[in-house]
Amino acid sequence: MADDRVSITITAGIADVRMTRPDKRNALDGAMFVALAEAGARLCTESNVRAVVLSGEGASFCAGLDFETMAGLGGNERGHPGSMTDGRITHLGQQVAWVWQEVPVPVIAAVHGHAIGGGIQIALGADIRIVHPDTKMSVREVHWGIVPDMTGTFMLSQLVRADVAKDLVLTARIFDGREAHALGIATRLSDHPYDDAMAMAREIADRSPDAIRAAKALLNGLFHSGAAEQFAAERRQIGSLVGRPNQVEAVTANFEKRRPNFVDESQR
Amino acid sequence: MADDRVSITITAGIADVRMTRPDKRNALDGAMFVALAEAGARLCTESNVRAVVLSGEGASFCAGLDFETMAGLGGNERGHPGSMTDGRITHLGQQVAWVWQEVPVPVIAAVHGHAIGGGIQIALGADIRIVHPDTKMSVREVHWGIVPDMTGTFMLSQLVRADVAKDLVLTARIFDGREAHALGIATRLSDHPYDDAMAMAREIADRSPDAIRAAKALLNGLFHSGAAEQFAAERRQIGSLVGRPNQVEAVTANFEKRRPNFVDESQR
Amino acid sequence: MADDRVSITITAGIADVRMTRPDKRNALDGAMFVALAEAGARLCTESNVRAVVLSGEGASFCAGLDFETMAGLGGNERGHPGSMTDGRITHLGQQVAWVWQEVPVPVIAAVHGHAIGGGIQIALGADIRIVHPDTKMSVREVHWGIVPDMTGTFMLSQLVRADVAKDLVLTARIFDGREAHALGIATRLSDHPYDDAMAMAREIADRSPDAIRAAKALLNGLFHSGAAEQFAAERRQIGSLVGRPNQVEAVTANFEKRRPNFVDESQR
Numbered sequence: 075m076a077d078d079r080v081s082i083t084i085t086a087g088i089a090d091v092r093m094t095r096p097d098k099r100n101a102l103d104g105a106m107f108v109a110l111a112e113a114g115a116r117l118c119t120e121s122n123v124r125a126v127v128l129s130g131e132g133a134s135f136c137a138g139l140d141f142e143t144m145a146g147l148g149g150n151e152r153g154h155p156g157s158m159t160d161g162r163i164t165h166l167g168q169q170v171a172w173v174w175q176e177v178p179v180p181v182i183a184a185v186h187g188h189a190i191g192g193g194i195q196i197a198l199g200a201d202i203r204i205v206h207p208d209t210k211m212s213v214r215e216v217h218w219g220i221v222p223d224m225t226g227t228f229m230l231s232q233l234v235r236a237d238v239a240k241d242l243v244l245t246a247r248i249f250d251g252r253e254a255h256a257l258g259i260a261t262r263l264s265d266h267p268y269d270d271a272m273a274m275a276r277e278i279a280d281r282s283p284d285a286i287r288a289a290k291a292l293l294n295g296l297f298h299s300g301a302a303e304q305f306a307a308e309r310r311q312i313g314s315l316v317g318r319p320n321q322v323e324a325v326t327a328n329f330e331k332r333r334p335n336f337v338d339e340s341q342r
Numbered sequence: 343m344a345d346d347r348v349s350i351t352i353t354a355g356i357a358d359v360r361m362t363r364p365d366k367r368n369a370l371d372g373a374m375f376v377a378l379a380e381a382g383a384r385l386c387t388e389s390n391v392r393a394v395v396l397s398g399e400g401a402s403f404c405a406g407l408d409f410e411t412m413a414g415l416g417g418n419e420r421g422h423p424g425s426m427t428d429g430r431i432t433h434l435g436q437q438v439a440w441v442w443q444e445v446p447v448p449v450i451a452a453v454h455g456h457a458i459g460g461g462i463q464i465a466l467g468a469d470i471r472i473v474h475p476d477t478k479m480s481v482r483e484v485h486w487g488i489v490p491d492m493t494g495t496f497m498l499s500q501l502v503r504a505d506v507a508k509d510l511v512l513t514a515r516i517f518d519g520r521e522a523h524a525l526g527i528a529t530r531l532s533d534h535p536y537d538d539a540m541a542m543a544r545e546i547a548d549r550s551p552d553a554i555r556a557a558k559a560l561l562n563g564l565f566h567s568g569a570a571e572q573f574a575a576e577r578r579q580i581g582s583l584v585g586r587p588n589q590v591e592a593v594t595a596n597f598e599k600r601r602p603n604f605v606d607e608s609q610r
Numbered sequence: 611m612a613d614d615r616v617s618i619t620i621t622a623g624i625a626d627v628r629m630t631r632p633d634k635r636n637a638l639d640g641a642m643f644v645a646l647a648e649a650g651a652r653l654c655t656e657s658n659v660r661a662v663v664l665s666g667e668g669a670s671f672c673a674g675l676d677f678e679t680m681a682g683l684g685g686n687e688r689g690h691p692g693s694m695t696d697g698r699i700t701h702l703g704q705q706v707a708w709v710w711q712e713v714p715v716p717v718i719a720a721v722h723g724h725a726i727g728g729g730i731q732i733a734l735g736a737d738i739r740i741v742h743p744d745t746k747m748s749v750r751e752v753h754w755g756i757v758p759d760m761t762g763t764f765m766l767s768q769l770v771r772a773d774v775a776k777d778l779v780l781t782a783r784i785f786d787g788r789e790a791h792a793l794g795i796a797t798r799l800s801d802h803p804y805d806d807a808m809a810m811a812r813e814i815a816d817r818s819p820d821a822i823r824a825a826k827a828l829l830n831g832l833f834h835s836g837a838a839e840q841f842a843a844e845r846r847q848i849g850s851l852v853g854r855p856n857q858v859e860a861v862t863a864n865f866e867k868r869r870p871n872f873v874d875e876s877q878r
Contacts, residue, residue, distance in 0.1 A: 221557045261777055278780055289751075290780070295840070304563070315553060315556055338355070512825055
């Protein structure tokens with residue numbers, strides 16, 4: 075089943091990786107989590123690959139957690155796979171975003187349609203983001219009574235200022251690709267993000283693969299400082315939120331299309 | 343007396359905190375330092391508060407150190423309270439800016455008129471800054487022969503590039519809200535910063551308070567790395583400057599409205 | 611011979627430092643490396659200097675490594691002096707960029723014409739960059755099968771986002787001063803960068819020299835965290851690239867004006 079979720083085609087040194095669940099806007103269910111992590115793991119070992127393009131088939135890059143998974147968040151269970159994978163600094167939910175940093179060659183995300191919640195966090199895991207100006211994006215987790223816990227807080231901090239990160243996370247507001255570019259979340263805007271991502275991948279594939287791998291490693295060594303600690307903090311915070319009354323109320327009110335009624339600590 | 347300096351009104355989960363010394367453009371004297379630190383300390387314990395708006399009554403947010411305090415800098419004494427508060431990483435002068443980071447819910451500064459010296463450092467302590475385009479802002483300390491020592495060097499480094507931080511600190515130049523926005527110091531521009539800050543606070547207060555507190559804690563954990571060390575460095579540097587001949591000359595020449603005559607180390 | 615490469619003129623507290631090899635666009639050969647490092651070392655001890663302006667005579671700031679030095683990279687030898695200098699965190703190739711951070715007073719680079727490869731890395735070592743809009747700039751190393759190893763990866767990380775740093779390093783593309791300003795690499799644009807740099811230096815020289823030195827030290831203490839580790843990583847990565855088949859092929863193909871033929875690890 076995970077085989078249906080992601081396709082990999084390698085041509086002339088370029089891996090074309092696609093989320094292939096267009097009928098669900100590539101929403102993240104258990105099979106999609108596994109398929110993305112496996113795709114990344116495979117690309118870590120492909121010595122013939124010089125660049126990767128990551129995109130979504132159909133109308134969107136990735137609309138976030140699957141509806142049914144979200145409904146699960148209204149009950150007392152974890153919304154996405156949370157078990158730690160062996161020897162990693164991530165759990166599976168974090169690994170589907172972080173693995174693109176572990177891939178030793180550049181990963182370019184071509185983003186269009188929607189990149190929401192888990193979807194934007196996966197895009198933030200790529201080295202470069204080429205984004206359609208009309209893309210709808212949001213760090214949406216607070217809307218569901220949770221916090222971004224798929225490496226998004228760490229990757230955001232490399233791209234935007236402290237106040238912008240807080241603005242996006244705290245308001246959970248939806249913004250378009252143009253604003254993403256102005257804020258620093260989109261590397262470039264393009265009306266044809268997939269085509270431009272492939273063109274950039276070809277340009278990189280024409281360079282010395284040794285130098286390209288060394289350059290990514292050298293920059294990552296610098297930018298990844300503190301990642302493991304922050305990922306652990308994400309896991310602690312989400313663990314303290316999921317299933318608590320206010321978090322259940324956030325999800326339940328959303329599904330019942332009513333205004334949520336939250337309680338402050340003093341009233342419990 | 344400190345009671346005159348800051349007011350707190352809590353309505354529907356929003357704390358409206360105002361500096362209330364409009365006849366002095368909310369300049370910082372000893373009573374204002376104490377009142378700000380106490381206001382922040384109180385908000386750290388108010389479990390019914392979901393968001394804070396920090397603003398200044400009258401024509402300005404805060405024009406910086408009080409004139410008489412500045413005059414004191416021309417003599418051989420510390421310009422603002424420098425004693426460490428128990429168990430903190432700050433002294434009182436730093437605490438009035440840093441306490442807004444310690445408040446567990448989002449703090450939005452509504453900035454207008456002037457935010458100069460200590461005033462801009464307090465604004466930098468907020469999570470979000472909504473700024474009137476005509477606000478006069480400056481990291482003004484070098485003009486007085488000192489350096490920013492109220493957490494400003496650390497908070498600046500989270501918002502602007504290394505060269506921009508140096509430009510602003512080294513030239514002590516005055517810039518307006520529009521440039522502050524272009525540089526990254528203003529989160530948003532608004533012709534009505536107080537109204538827009540209150541609207542944003544209401545939006546945040548409608549979210550799950552657990553998720554909002556967790557999100558601020560999670561992002562602060564990331565962005566605050568190195569804060570204690572830098573605050574100690576600020577205290578060391580200011581301690582080596584205040585009362586030295588060039589610093590006294592900077593203040594004296596300013597008050598005498600003449601060009602200062604500084605000496606280089608080799609001439610002493 | 612090194613005496614021909616760099617001139618220093620000190621007037622009214624301002625050191626006017628110029629690369630003086632205009633017939634070669636101030637390209638970096640062994641003598642230029644030594645002359646730049648010595649110029650910086652001298653300015654570390656001049657107690658009468660309050661600000662430094664660093665520029666290049668003739669048509670360009672600095673076009674990068676000297677052609678003959680580059681040709682050397684096609685053989686099995688180091689392209690620029692790599693020996694560690696006593697007690698430093700840099701080797702000589704890094705020191706010519708880093709020394710401007712060690713100089714205790716502000717260093718303003720006036721950049722025009724070309725700032726390529728080693729040239730842009732030297733510009734990044736200055737505190738402030740005033741750049742002509744038509745300047746041709748590039749982090750060019752990957753084009754030669756190597757990586758930036760003259761402190762450029764570290765200094766880039768203080769000015770641009772992680773994705774922008776990767777874009778510039780991985781594509782080795784040439785961009786102009788206008789884009790440099792939009793990206794954060796130029797502090798300011800100017801049609802007369804040297805004149806404007808001198809004006810800024812005069813403004814800084816009118817401030818208390820104690821406060822100016824303290825401010826640079828205070829900000830550097832913050833921004834330099836992690837520098838030594840990253841410089842060591844640069845040295846390791848370049849050591850693993852120079853003289854290897856793909857690196858030699860990059861240089862050889864460039865000089866033979868043909869498309870390079872790189873091999874992936876799996877094919878060796």
